[in-house]
Amino acid sequence: MNGVxxxxxxxxxxIGRNIVAALLRAPDDPAGLSELRLAARRPDAITLPAGAGEAPSKTHIARSACDVRNHEDLARFADGLDVVVNATGPSHDRAVTMASAVLAMGADYVDVGGPADTRCLPVVDTRGQTALFHAGALPGASGILPRWFLRRYPDTQRLTVIAGGRGIFTRTGAEDYLAGLEHGDVEPLAVWLDGRRVSRGAHRQEHAMLDEFPDPVSLFPYLDADAEAIARDSGISDGVWYSxxxxxGIVDTLMLATGMSLEAGSxxxxxxxxxxxxxxxxxxxxLVEGESGKxxxxxxxEGVLAAEVAAAxxxxxxxxxxxAGSASAAGVLDADRVLTVLTQPGAACTLVTTQDPAADIMEEGAL
Structure with missing residues (x-):
């Protein structure tokens, strides 16, 4: 990885600031990172993490302005780079075109977001390079963790995945979320049952009390392309994914938002x-749970987790x-390697496992 x-x-x-911090805390030899080129609409708003001026000492850090809607700007930015990581949004309607502009300059592409419908990814012309989409938290880590779990418990037949927590929707993040529900590959209330997709097979749950969450949560069942791929690849009989x-009032808020235009709803x-x-x-x-473990x-x-996944x-x-080719990150990244990076010393994520699904696996003081 010398001189990348x-x-x-x-x-x-x-997310972008946290990506920079994660890249500078590289899992490989940090001296191999020779240039870190940072872009924003206002480059003066780009701040570096503490200590970035000292380590890694051989990394040249440059700031520049870039309008990601302008392909000439994107081409100038990507020229000479080995890989471009995109942390801008909304991505549901422009991730593929942005990737094309970057790939045309010879750089690989990693996107925290992606198109609303991941079924369009196989048609992306990668020119023999690599383009990864949904290399963030939800989706991203939410698909990587179940794959990691199923490697350890390959006899699992019933899987439950719950992902979420407390946070703020950015306007662009909210737009991508609503776009996925409106015209993407996310089907609310769908489950994997007896080895196949079943529409309206699960119900929303409000004010659920789970040991792993410090607050009551509203659970929204769904099935998307990543979840269905995990179910098919692993051969599980039943699976339910919850956001x-x-x-x-989050339920009423989402119901109102989904009835508005994307701009107003976001x-x-x-x-x-x-x-x-x-x-x-x-x-x-x-949280991922099967018959033999959790x-x-x-x-x-979510911003920190998305950044850690994107950097990894x-x-x-x-x-x-x-x-080479285009894919969702969870489908092609090695789950063991990614989780090792996410939970290495200095990283902000923690991983707790148990072979007793009935046990409380909350790490003391973690939340």
Whole structure:
């Protein structure tokens, strides 16, 4: 990995800043990162993590302006880079075109987000390079953790996955979320039952009390392309995936938002989530449970977790451990390697496992 050059789009945002910190805390020899090129609409808003000026000492860090809607800007930014990590949004309607502009300059591409419907990814012309989408938290880590679990418990037949917590929807994040529900590959209330997709096979649960969550949560069952791929690949009989959200009135808020236009709904969801989370510490919990065991991944926020996954994905691509072509990150990344990076010393995520599904696996003081 000597002398590699990485670019980060959206480096001034929450996820972008955390990606920079994760890249500078590289799992491989940090001296191999020769250039870190950071871009935002306002480069003066890009801040570096503490100590970035000293380590890694051989990394040249440059800031620049880039309008990701302008392909000429994207081409100039990507020129000469080995991989570009995109942390801008919304991504549901432009991730593929952005990837094409970057790939045309010879750089590989890693996107925290992606198109609303991942079934369109096989048609992306990668020119023999690699393009990874949904290399973030939800989706991203929410698919990587179940694959990691199923490697350890290959005889699992009934799987439950719960992912979410307390946080604030950014306007772009809210737009991507609503776009996935409206015209993406996410089917609310669907489950995997007897080896096949069953529509409306599960029910929403409000004010559920789970040992791993410090707050009551509303559970929204769904099945998307990543979840269905996990179910098919592993051969499980039954599987249910839940999105867990914290906040009084979150159900009514989502119902209102889904009835609005994307612009109005995303703005409403952002404002409402800010009010619900005011003064409260954010967190993300991912819980995977089967007949023989249970695993929990905890992160201090969705932004931190998304950044850690994106940085790990970039290093996996640079290391030649991801095949050429376009794919969702959870489907092609090595789950063992990614989780090792996410939970290494200095990282903010923790992983707790137990072979007794009835046991309380909450790490003391973690939340």
């Amino acid at each position: 050059k990485i670019g980060v789009l959206g480096a001034s945002g929450d 867990a959200m914290v906040g009084d 703005s409403w969801l952002h404002d409402a989530s800010m009010a619900m989370a005011a003064g409260r510490r954010p967190y993300v919990v991912m 695993v929990m991944l905890h992160a201090p926020s 994905a970039a290093f996996e691509v640079l290391g030649g451990r991801v095949p």
